[in-house]
């Protein structure tokens with residue numbers, strides 16, 4: 192194995208597993224230690240795999256902004272877990288096949304199309320909130336998962352959510368537990384043995400598959416063009432006039448659904464947690480959203496009049512980025528930070544580290560949405576803040592996610608006030624996405 196360029200030392204490695212064990216045990220603490228003790232370029236090893244953790248925004252831009260021939264996703268996106276969950280969907284696909292699928296899906300996310308989703312988001316939010324009782328304590332993370340499931344299935348598939356939508360919280364946690372089991376790397380083989388987490392994961396996935404295949408079969412049977420993403424993908428033909436196979440359709444729909452509902456629910460849940468802990472920000476937010484009567488919430492056209500609501504979402508994703516790390520593997524030698532890294536090197540880039548870096552954000556651990564309103568964040572390097580990734584593989588749903596998060600938060604804050612019950616403490620748990628361990632339980636009071 193060729194040595195990595197001499198950026199200096201990295202943390203002490205286990206002879207066989209390298210740094211995999213330390214990373215798997217407590218990923219966030221390990222990343223923080225690496226950045227604090229070893230700087231912007233930290234050489235690591237997972238088993239025999241050479242890895243560099245990059246903490247410099249310009250170098251992150253070189254990797255994520257580079258061409259498709261420079262890098263592909265790391266092996267973390269190709270584990271048995273990821274293959275079972277996402278198959279060859281947009282998130283895990285590569286090369287020409289990815290490009291073709293991305294072009295097919297893109298129109299569903301154009302600005303004009305997204306603008307039309309505002310009404311559905313508002314209606315689904317109002318229906319969801321109607322079930323809340325003033326004074327009760329709720330796991331708002333589960334609430335947000337149910338709501339975003341309804342939003343994704345309505346906007347992209349024009350369909351009712353899966354029958355198990357009320358159990359979305361438990362289902363999503365089952366998937367995360369299974370992932371965490373596999374993340375503890377060298378126990379990967381243990382993870383393949385029968386276990387409660389494995390059984391729950393398979394049950395959730397089988398139900399999801401049944402739902403998705405039913406949607407595909409129903410739409411094929413009616414042949415109706417609903418003008419939504421599902422119809423777009425069904426209409427698509429390759430050069431030989433062939434349509435997409437059910438399996439590929441399933442992979443795309445599951446990917447969009449899972450990638451879309453879990454991340455957006457987290458952005459909202461962490462925002463509610465932070466608002467409960469910061470009453471002065473909550474009061475300012477209420478003042479902004481009170482401009483609309485509860486029964487006529489703001490829509491897409493009102494976004495420019497909701498600057499603080501948007502800033503609260505941005506600041507929440509800064510402190511608790513739903514996607515906390517991304518990885519790439521170099522397909523050819525690439526110069527990064529003044530060194531040429533060989534093909535085959537894996538690169539890790541962490542939103543958790545960049546977003547908490549005092550070089551970019553003064554008082555980095557303070558919840559301060561105002562920093563997005565004063566212009567102080569305007570001069571940030573591009574990849575100091577990258578909740579949606581970047582480059583060609585940037586999140587396809589970022590526009591929909593921001594619209595949804597802002598409209599839902601505006602309506603929730605217009606109707607309810609949140610307080611943290613005694614002993615409220617939430618720990619971030621880095622699974623596929625950054626989860627609140629044990630959920631976020633808040634007292635909701637009608638305003």
Ligand code: HEM
Pocket residue numbers: 264281282283293343446447448450451452454455458512513514517518577578579580581583584585586587588589591592
């Ligand atoms: C706050 C919400 C969201 C966050 C933080 C987020 C974050 C991300 C990030 C960081 C990536 C890039 C991953 C990488 O580079 O390896 C990504 C990709 C992706 N996201 Fe999102 N996402 C969000 C919402 C959504 C929504 C609403 C959808 C769809 C309905 C979606 C669908 C996807 C897909 C399909 C990809 C893969 C794109 C590709 O490689 O072509 N995401 N997302």
